[in-house]
Amino acid sequence: MILAVGVALAAGGHALAQQGAPADEAARRMALYRPFTPPPGERTRADLAWPAPTGLVLPAAIPGIGRGAEPAEIAGWDIAVGGDGRRLPPGRGSVRDGEELYLTHCAACHGDFGEGVDRWPALIGGRGTLNTDQARRTVGSYWQHAPAVFDYVRRAMPYTQPQSLTNDEYYAITAYILHINELLPEDAVVGAAALRAVRMPNQDGFVLEDRPDTPDSACTSNCREGRAVRIEVDSRQFVRPGSHSGFAEPQ
Amino acid sequence: MDSNQQAASRRRLLLAAAAGTAAAASPAVAAGNAENLPPNLPEWGRSLGPGVIEEAYGTRSAHEAHVLRRYVPWLTPDRISSVSFTPLHDMHGIITPSALHFERHHGGVPEIAPDDYRLMIHGMVDRPLIFTLQDLKRLPQVSRIHFLECPANGGMEWRGSQMSGCQFTHGMLSCSEWTGVPLKHLLAQAGLKPNASWLLAEGGDASHLTRSIPLAKALDDVIVAYGQNGEAVRPQQGYPVRLVMPGWEGNTWIKWVRRIEVGDRPWFTRWETRAYTDLMPNGLARQFTFVNEVNSVITNPCPEKPLNGRPGFVEISGLAWSGAGAVRRVDVSVDGGDNWRTAELQAPVLDKACTRFRIAWEWREGQRAFLQSRAIDETGRVQPPIQALRRARGVESIYHRNAIQTWLVEPDGTVVNVQIDA
Numbered sequence A: 001m002i003l004a005v006g007v008a009l010a011a012g013g014h015a016l017a018q019q020g021a022p023a024d025e026a027a028r029r030m031a032l033y034r035p036f037t038p039p040p041g042e043r044t045r046a047d048l049a050w051p052a053p054t055g056l057v058l059p060a061a062i063p064g065i066g067r068g069a070e071p072a073e074i075a076g077w078d079i080a081v082g083g084d085g086r087r088l089p090p091g092r093g094s095v096r097d098g099e100e101l102y103l104t105h106c107a108a109c110h111g112d113f114g115e116g117v118d119r120w121p122a123l124i125g126g127r128g129t130l131n132t133d134q135a136r137r138t139v140g141s142y143w144q145h146a147p148a149v150f151d152y153v154r155r156a157m158p159y160t161q162p163q164s165l166t167n168d169e170y171y172a173i174t175a176y177i178l179h180i181n182e183l184l185p186e187d188a189v190v191g192a193a194a195l196r197a198v199r200m201p202n203q204d205g206f207v208l209e210d211r212p213d214t215p216d217s218a219c220t221s222n223c224r225e226g227r228a229v230r231i232e233v234d235s236r237q238f239v240r241p242g243s244h245s246g247f248a249e250p251q
Numbered sequence B: 001m002d003s004n005q006q007a008a009s010r011r012r013l014l015l016a017a018a019a020g021t022a023a024a025a026s027p028a029v030a031a032g033n034a035e036n037l038p039p040n041l042p043e044w045g046r047s048l049g050p051g052v053i054e055e056a057y058g059t060r061s062a063h064e065a066h067v068l069r070r071y072v073p074w075l076t077p078d079r080i081s082s083v084s085f086t087p088l089h090d091m092h093g094i095i096t097p098s099a100l101h102f103e104r105h106h107g108g109v110p111e112i113a114p115d116d117y118r119l120m121i122h123g124m125v126d127r128p129l130i131f132t133l134q135d136l137k138r139l140p141q142v143s144r145i146h147f148l149e150c151p152a153n154g155g156m157e158w159r160g161s162q163m164s165g166c167q168f169t170h171g172m173l174s175c176s177e178w179t180g181v182p183l184k185h186l187l188a189q190a191g192l193k194p195n196a197s198w199l200l201a202e203g204g205d206a207s208h209l210t211r212s213i214p215l216a217k218a219l220d221d222v223i224v225a226y227g228q229n230g231e232a233v234r235p236q237q238g239y240p241v242r243l244v245m246p247g248w249e250g251n252t253w254i255k256w257v258r259r260i261e262v263g264d265r266p267w268f269t270r271w272e273t274r275a276y277t278d279l280m281p282n283g284l285a286r287q288f289t290f291v292n293e294v295n296s297v298i299t300n301p302c303p304e305k306p307l308n309g310r311p312g313f314v315e316i317s318g319l320a321w322s323g324a325g326a327v328r329r330v331d332v333s334v335d336g337g338d339n340w341r342t343a344e345l346q347a348p349v350l351d352k353a354c355t356r357f358r359i360a361w362e363w364r365e366g367q368r369a370f371l372q373s374r375a376i377d378e379t380g381r382v383q384p385p386i387q388a389l390r391r392a393r394g395v396e397s398i399y400h401r402n403a404i405q406t407w408l409v410e411p412d413g414t415v416v417n418v419q420i421d422a
Helices: A002-020 A023-033 A071-077 A095-105 A146-156 A167-180 A192-197 B003-021 B133-138 B166-170 B183-190 B386-393
Strands: A092-094 A189-191 A206-208 A231-234 B082-085 B119-123 B129-131 B142-149 B173-182 B198-203 B210-214 B223-228 B242-244 B257-263 B285-287 B295-300 B312-321 B327-333 B355-363 B369-377 B406-409 B415-420
Touching: A071 B119, A092 A095, A092 A167, A095 A167, A146 A167, A146 A192, A167 A189, A189 A192, B119 B183, B129 B133, B129 B183, B133 B173, B133 B223, B142 B223, B142 B242, B166 B295, B173 B183, B173 B312, B183 B223, B183 B257, B295 B327, B295 B369, B312 B327, B312 B369, B327 B355, B369 B415
Parallel strands: A206 B285, B119 B257
Antiparallel strands: A092 A189, A231 B415, B119 B129, B142 B173, B173 B223, B198 B210, B198 B257, B223 B242, B295 B312, B312 B355, B327 B369, B369 B406, B406 B415
16 A cells, blocks of 8 residues: 555656656756667667767867877777677687687686686576566676677786787687577687677667656655655664775775 | 873773774764863974975875775675775765775776877777877866766665665765866867767776767767866876766776777677666666766765764765756755755855755754755756665666665664665
8 A cells, every 4th residue: 555655656756747847858858868869779779870969069179289190000909899890800719719718718707617706707697587686697698799798808808918819819719608608509610700690689688778767756744644664674684884894905 | 100101091992992983983072182181281282293395295194094995895806896985974075085086997007107198089080199198288178076976886775775884885976176178179189070979988907998978978078187186187096097977977987098989889888788787677778878867865974973872963964966967955854754854055066066965953862863865956856765766777777876865863873774665
């Protein structure tokens, strides 16, 4: 009964907020929360251009400060791969080579089979959990695009020596990670085209920002309508108030 | 025992007491050393102290050494890819001292010599460019006070209250004056191709963290910053150069920024798919959720600042902030949200900055109270109760939990982090 009252109040507040918001207010909120135009469709997409904004004004250029970047300089740093696989570099690697490299460079944290060690991230599992209250986000269950796995592993891994392997080796490790997620067969050899062709299970799992999504109601008096305050969770079952949830020294 | 020994003994007792309760409560009465109290002439008035430049770069009083950033070991696998928390309960006003600004790194703090620093701008531009730090400092400069908050601030409490106090429930928050060159000047220098719609910002640290930024934001208020609170940006905050993305989640404020690439769509990097996406109960995740919505927390009293059993006047004080603009109003309740009074906002009340609120309260002997603050921003957004957030988003979205915080004040003055039924 109490829950029902709460829901009714919340719904009322939301309706009021929407009713009171003129069109320009809605546009202003959109500009705040989503200052971009997506391509058509309900799910986010990496394979289409997102329209350029209109009406933006650049200030006058101030010449003579900064210098031109040479192509060779750009090539050294220009490592970002798009979600759709744009700018994947030449090269290829096999699942089999990837297994060996993975055991050498990755397994200490991520586990021999991608199961994760201690608090380091698991790379496998979790499919079917995203709509539960025990969601597990892994390469197989959550990552949107296979090329992003290559991008991330190359730019940031191995953890203590990022960008220290060859592109072929990064392709091989990527292939192995996809293999242990049952997304590539054991005998697979992948380069740019093959990686682009891998369809990730959660590719269509992402939507755009949908806030504001809570009522803008601000009752000021007798808001509980006589209901006593009930404590749902008391942190003293876990910690002493004001004490050490955390530490200033290494633990 | 002579008087010196007695004094030393008293000090030891106090130290022991302080050590035992340091985090739980400050002593109810500051006993002090009687020799330094009226009518005696304190010892510091009877001899000379150190002169100027004993500390050419100053440090705080040794008596403030307990005010520290802290981390939570169980949150992260190590301290390299980890987070520390600002002690909000010990902060005054709205500015966070740079040395206490919370930290969030994904590959540790790089050491970058300013002469070795370069910022590259390329992609869909007319002229790919490289800037030195000196170049950036020659360009038009702005200083702005803005809050910086990790979107995971409060993310440990979607299911319930489990942290010991304000430092850990809300301490992935800070507010600094940032100084640098507006990004739009650099983009004007490079010239944008007609179809440009997004850019990628990349850090130069070991994680090379990358976020896609809509062009409209980049040309609005983004700063390429080299100054923080009047001096160079701290190494933990991106020395020598970081991005400032007013109102937006902390991970977009790329630290040690080395490269900006202009393109015609987002890149869908690891940090905008695997991380920093908001998973909803239906299994779909919201992506590109940039704004940190209106939020507030009472920092006095709070679990680290209990009431020590003394009834009477209490100034309830705290911080409010919104990534959508200025804070317009903060309401405070002492009865779990049944009745609310509007707090005083202390000037300055700035756009996308922490705002200090205060309101007087008479804490009666033996009173049990449920303290809450509720902020409203200039767009009319109202900080929601946790129940409303859970109804909208479930408990698995990790980020952007801006729920009203409840502190339970027990009759003995203990203050407890709780979640209540509203």
